Amino acid sequence: xxxxxxxxxxxxxxxxxxxxxxxxxxxxxxxxxxxxxxxxxxxxxxxxxxxxxxxxxxxxxxxxxxxxxxxxxxxxxxxxxxxxxxxxxxxxxxxxxxxxxxxxxxxxxxxxxxx
Amino acid sequence: xxxxxxxxxxxxxxxxxxxxxxxxxxxxxxxxxxxxxxxxxxxxxxxxxxxxxxxxxxxxxxxxxxxxxxxxxxxxxxxxxxxxxxxxxxxxxxxxxxxxxxxxxxxxxxxxxxxxxxxxxxxxxxxxxxxxxxxxxxxxxxxxxxxxxxxxxxxxxxxxxxxxxxxxxxxxxxxxxxxxxxxxxxxxxxxxxxxxxxxxxxxxxxxxxxxxxxxxxxxxxxxxxxxxxxxxxxxxxxxxxxxxxxxxxxxxxxxxxxxxxxxxxxxxxxxxxxxxxxxxxxxxxxxx
Numbered sequence: 001x002x003x004x005x006x007x008x009x010x011x012x013x014x015x016x017x018x019x020x021x022x023x024x025x026x027x028x029x030x031x032x033x034x035x036x037x038x039x040x041x042x043x044x045x046x047x048x049x050x051x052x053x054x055x056x057x058x059x060x061x062x063x064x065x066x067x068x069x070x071x072x073x074x075x076x077x078x079x080x081x082x083x084x085x086x087x088x089x090x091x092x093x094x095x096x097x098x099x100x101x102x103x104x105x106x107x108x109x110x111x112x113x114x115x
Numbered sequence: 116x117x118x119x120x121x122x123x124x125x126x127x128x129x130x131x132x133x134x135x136x137x138x139x140x141x142x143x144x145x146x147x148x149x150x151x152x153x154x155x156x157x158x159x160x161x162x163x164x165x166x167x168x169x170x171x172x173x174x175x176x177x178x179x180x181x182x183x184x185x186x187x188x189x190x191x192x193x194x195x196x197x198x199x200x201x202x203x204x205x206x207x208x209x210x211x212x213x214x215x216x217x218x219x220x221x222x223x224x225x226x227x228x229x230x231x232x233x234x235x236x237x238x239x240x241x242x243x244x245x246x247x248x249x250x251x252x253x254x255x256x257x258x259x260x261x262x263x264x265x266x267x268x269x270x271x272x273x274x275x276x277x278x279x280x281x282x283x284x285x286x287x288x289x290x291x292x293x294x295x296x297x298x299x300x301x302x303x304x305x306x307x308x309x310x311x312x313x314x315x316x317x318x319x320x321x322x323x324x325x326x327x328x329x330x331x332x333x334x335x336x337x338x339x340x341x342x343x344x345x346x347x348x349x350x351x352x353x354x355x356x357x358x359x360x361x362x363x364x365x366x367x368x369x370x371x372x373x374x375x376x377x378x379x380x381x382x383x384x385x386x387x388x389x390x391x392x393x394x395x396x397x398x399x400x401x402x403x
Contacts, residue, residue: 041344048340055147055336056354059329062148064322065374066357073337076347080340104381 008090008110009035015106017098019078023114024050024089032088040093045080049091053082070104085111121147128156133163141173146307148329150180168197168204175207176306180328184211202231203306206238210308213245221245236367237304240399244285244311285311288398292390297376300391302398303327304369311398314374326374334363334370353385362388367399 005023012021013035022034022042029050036042057068071082074096081092081103090107094100124140137160144153157174164170175190188211194204209224225242232238288311289300299314307328314323337349353362355377362384363372373388 044343048343052333052336052340056333056352059148059333060354060356060361062329063326065359065361069355069357071354072352073340073349074351074353075341075344075349078346080344080346101382 003033004115005033006035008113009033012092012103012106012110013037015094015098015103017095018092018103019095020045020091020093022046022091024091026050026054026084026087026089045093046091049080049082050089052080053084053089057084070108072100072104081107083107083111085114088114090114135160135164135167135169138169138173141177145173145177145180145328146332146335148332150177150328153177154181166197168194168201171197172201172203172207175204179207179211179308179324182324184215187211200227200231202228205231206235206306207308209238209241209245213241213248218245218249222249236399237308237310237369241285241310286313288312289391289394292387292394296379298373298379298387299323299326299375300371300373300387301327302366302369302371302395303331304367307331310369311395326372330361330363330372331370334365351385351388353381355381360384364388364392366392366395371395 009021009023012018020034020036020040020042022036022045023032024030024046025032029047031042031046034042034046052073053068053071056071060066060068069083073080076096078093078095079098079100081094081100082089084090090110092103092107094103121140121143124136124143127136128134128140137156141153141157141160144150144156154174154177157170157177161170161174171190171193175187175194178184178187178190187207191204191207191211194201195208198204205224205228209221209228212218212221212224222242222245225238225245229235229238229242288302293300299312301312301314301323302310304310309323309327312323313321314326315321333352334349337352341347341349349365351362351364353360358377359374360377360379360381361372361374363370371388371392373384373391375384375387
């Protein structure tokens with residue numbers, strides 16, 4: 001069954017180095033729709049990234065920087081990117097070598113189509 | 116500490132208001148950036164447990180996050196009365212005295228704290244800075260390093276600034292990396308205290324302590340996420356908000372963060388972070 005996000009996620013997962021992408025509820029960290037390669041623990045990524053994004057959101061607001069847009073966490077074994085709109089967060093899991101500039105642009109563009 | 120944990124702690128406290136679970140709850144709320152709520156929880160706990168030094172220590176740390184340095188000082192002094200030699204209180208008082216220009220007292224407190232925790236890099240770096248400041252004070256004005264002058268002049272021009280800037284290089288540590296652009300870098304220790312750098316607003320307020328307290332919690336959350344996701348240690352966090360781009364990375368036992376206006380390209384902010392990291396590591400390792 002297709003959701004309003006299926007097309008967006010299908011386009012994002014095709015980028016080199018991207019191993020998973022999903023739309024997650026910002027407040028509960030539950031997956032709304034996803035496209036994942038085998039081996040990616042979608043539920044854990046969704047819950048933890050939503051939590052991290054919320055934390056950054058709160059800290060940023062409290063520090064007077066306003067709401068968070070694009071968020072990226074770089075780790076030894078890969079990276080997680082997130083961008084939110086309307087209580088939903090678009091999350092991407094990727095390898096360390098991915099072209100994050102393109103991913104960021106695609107994510108911000110994709111957010112505009114979020115209902 | 117996650118929201119679920121906070122909820123569980125709140126429920127435990129509600130079930131037994133006389134318990135000391137408020138200590139964990141207050142700390143969790145503080146780390147999550149809910150400073151006012153943490154303050155209410157801690158001061159309410161203080162009413163019931165005024166003889167426990169841990170409670171005074173918690174109130175002091177929250178008071179620092181709120182910018183209430185007088186209260187923080189009173190509370191840490193109480194901690195030392197109740198638990199002589201408490202290294203956390205000595206460390207906190209050392210930083211407060213340093214920021215308020217009481218260099219001899221700062222050196223005494225930080226020295227005592229370092230004796231109790233000899234492996235604490237942030238303490239040895241802070242003590243080096245204080246000693247350098249004392250040495251500077253003892254020199255004639257024309258012999259003092261000129262690098263500290265811009266911060267001192269800025270402080271004199273801005274009466275709203277909470278402390279007079281010290282003739283040491285901790286606040287101006289990143290000046291060379293950042294240049295004159297409206298960018299800021301802060302080195303924050305594991306407890307959320309600013310070790311070096313500053314974040315001065317256009318009206319002259321130094322919001323470094325606020326910013327450090329708010330954003331250091333993000334790194335705790337990142338470490339927790341990394342443990343579960345199996346992606347290894349986190350190396351960098353970058354996020355864009357309405358007003359600023361922020362980049363942060365682990366540094367020593369704490370975190371380094373760089374903030375720049377949104378007009379600054381994100382790639383440049385990351386480059387600033389890397390250069391600031393090099394600077395901070397050099398300072399932590401050699402004190403120069």
